[in-house]
Amino acid sequence: MSDTDTEIEDRPTVPARPPRGGGPWAGAGMPVEKSMNFVPSAKRLLSRLKPEWFPLTIVTLLAILSVGLTVIGPKILGEATNIIFEGAISQNLPAGATQEQIVDGLRAQGETDRANMLESMDLTPGEGIDFAALSGVLLLVLAIYGFAFLFGWVQALVLNGVVQRTMYRLREDVETKVNRLPLSFFDRMPRGELLSRVTNDIDNISQTLQQTLSQVLVSLLSVIGVLAMMFSISPLLAGIALVTIPLTVLITTVIAKRSQKKFVDQWAHTGELNAQIEEMYTGHAIVKVFGRSREVSSRFSEKNDELFQASFGAQFISGIIMPSMMFVGNLVYVAIAVVGGLQVATGALSLGSVQAFIQYSRQFTQPLTQLGSMANLLQSGVASAERVFELFDADEQSPDPENPATSDAGKGRLVFDGVSFSYSADKPLISNLDLVAEPGNTIAIVGPTGAGKTTLVNLILRFYELDSGRITLDGVDISRMTRLDLRSRVGMVLQDTWLFGGTIRDNIAYGRPDATEEEILEAARATYVDRFVHSLPDGYDTVLDDEASNVSAGEKQLLTIARAFLARPSVLILDEATSSVDTRTELLVQKAMSTLRQDRTSFVIAHRLSTIRDADLILVMESGQIVEQGSHETLLARGGAYFNLYNSQFAAPVSDAD
Known part of the structure; x- marks a missing residue:
């Protein structure tokens, strides 16, 4: 285990749920159980649409036109039904008689209901269906539905742009936020969990907005428009249809309360599973070497089962909403059909009006059903939004000073003045450290694992803020410099190599994109x-x-060293930089480093003490304190901590052989 790994173990972790079961990564990255409320989270998500107010206004107007035309359609189509029905009735009436005579004759025979029904119609006895009038009505309906489709299509196109631009800004904000987060945040957050929030959750938000924004708007407008048309046809039948609204609200509210927690758990378990998968495949070779494949597979199965249970519960509970709404809608449909039929029989309504009303009843219950079925999408999207907002709400690193200090391009003189730092208040790590690193000097830092060696150089780069004291670079307090200015003067080569997908040339030039070919x-x-x-x-x-898998580990290390060489910083930090190269290559790299270190301050963290014999100053750290400092020969002659470390590496093998 590296020095960095041990130090991270002492760092505070985020609150987590108790791990379920054992395994090598039990409980890793478990998010907090408690989430924000649905309504505040939904409002916060919708507030991100404010920059799109003008396109959203266009979307609303197009929706009103599309829904308005769609709502008018059944009313006009009812006239076509009347034309057909009245034509069929007229054809069976005696020619030459007037409608009034036929109605009076029926009343005289005591057939009052039939007389009332015929009186409410527009009849021409002896004539059939007026196909000219019927064609005109049907063409009008066709035109209405055609324009409704056109407006709806344009609305969907504009809305798609709104959603995608909103997601574009959200991803940009997440990227900006991630860049402002301190290193301590990434110590606590597993990479798989973080990646799940910035990819899966944002994709889920995008899908939710895409599917619900338009549908919610259209459904609400449809309910209002259809309700107005139903009241214009028959207040009695409209009153029956209104029973649907309180039942819909009641059913949706009851089910939504039960399913919201399930959706939060679903996306939390998704992040946990992603974190475990990322960790498992990153350390695949280690898992194989130690024969832990079965245990890792067991942990994966357990996490996968937790995700299955949460997802099944969320989808099942929320999925009850739509069939419940359909059941209520069918009951209302039956009631309207029965009462409407009685009104046609008594002449209170025309057949076309009842037919139109039945269509409206379907149009009325359909948007309510859609609103209910969208509850699961909304809950899922808001649950994802909560996880992204938790990332936005994370504490950021302290901002750069408004009037930053800078210094001329110096040689890299570093001074630690009474520096104290700890990852947690109850576990002091570095206390009241004083150190002067002169330009051109090579300072080696050695000590047992967890002594604070990597922490010391991380403080130089302001990956962490000091508890007290200060560090100056060429006479300027680094806390008064911008991080970009500070880090542009410092080059770092880590034990864990990092190369990105690209050419070898691009990887070398990463620190200096403007470098010439000859410099590379x-x-x-x-x-x-x-x-x-x-x-x-x-x-x-x-x-x-x-993963740079097409070059060896040693070659990857050489590439990172070349990258630092090209950057030519004032301060050079080498954290076990030659640990992955062979002995012969290490000697060659050390020669290259001696050229690179000229007139620059160099910090070398090393476990192999043979690599730092020529250092100008060797610091021996224990528990965050510098317990010894001096040259290689001086420290050996002193017979202290360095002497013991040196002997532990070179004398122990001899003893073992004996």
């Missing part, structure tokens, strides 16, 4: 990268994948 080649030759690059098929144009 010079850095490559100085760090012996040039030696192995020519053995590759495409040379410097060889494309590395995300």
Whole structure:
């Protein structure tokens, strides 16, 4: 285990739920159970649409036109039904008689209901269906529905732009937020969990907005428009249809309360599972070496089962809403059909009006059903939004000063003045540290694992803020500098190499994108990268994948050293930078480093003490304190902590052999 790993173990972690079961990663990255309320979260999500107020206004107007035309359609189509029905009745009436005579005759025979029904119609006895009038009505209906479709299509197009631009800004804000988060946040948050929030959750928000914004608007407008048309046809039948609204609200509210927690759990378990998968495949070789595949598979199955249970519960409970709404709608449909039929029989309504009303009843219950069925989408989207908002609400690193200080390009004189730092208040790590690093000096930092070696150099880069004291670079307090200015003067080569997907040339030039080809080649030759690059098929144009699996571990290390060489910083930090190279290459790299370190301050963290014999100053750290400092020979002669460390590496093998 590296020094960095041990130090991270002492850092505070986020509140987490108790782990379920054992395993090598039990409980890793468990998010907090409690979530924000649905309404505040939904309002916060909708507030991100404010920059799109003008397109949303266009969307609303188009929705009103589309819904308005759709609502008018059944009313006009009812006239077509009347034309057909009245034509069929007229054809069976005696020609030559008037409608009034036929109605009076029926009343005289005591057939009052039939007389009332015929009196409410527009009849021409002896004539059939007026196909000219019927064609005109049908063409009008066709035109109405055509324009309704056109307005709806344009509305969907504009809304798609609104949603995608909103998601574009959201992703940009997340990227900006991530860049403002302190390193301590990433110590606590598993990478898989973080990636799940910035990918899966944002995609789910996008899908939710895409599917619900338009549908909610159209459904609400449809309910209002249809209700107005139903009251214009028959207040009695409209009153029956209104029973649907309180039943819909009651059913949706009851079910939504039960399913919201399930959706929060669903996305929380998704993040946990992603974190475990990312960790499992990153350490796949270690899992195999230690024979833990069965235990890891068991933990995966357990997490997968938790996600299955949460997802099944969320979808099942919320899925009850739509069939419940359909059941209520069918009851209302039956009631309207029965009462409407009685009114046609008594002449209170025409057949076309009842037919139109039945269509309206379907149009009335359909948006209510859609609103109910969208509850699961809304809850899922808001649950994802809560997780993204938790990221937005995370504490950021302290801002750069408004009037930052800077210094001329110095040689890299670093001074630690009474520096104290700890990851948690109850576990002091570095206390009242004083140190002066002169330009051109190579300062080696050694000590047992967890002594604070990596923490010391992280403080130079302001990855963490000091508890007290100060660090100055060329006479300027680094807390008064911008982080960009500070870090542009510091180069760092870590034990864990990082290369991105791109060419070898691009990876070397990462620290200086404006470097010339000759400067890149010079850095490559100085760090012996040039030696192995020519053995590759495409040379410097060889494309590395995300894991740089097409080069060896030692070659990856050389590339990171070349990158630091090209940047030519004032301060150079080497954290076990040669741990992955062979002994011969290490000697060559050390020669290259001696050239790079000229007139620059260098900090070298090393476990192999043979690599730092020529250091100008060796610091021996224990529990955050510098217990010894001096040259290699001086510290050996002193017979203290360094002497013991040195002997533990070189004397122990001899003892074992004996």
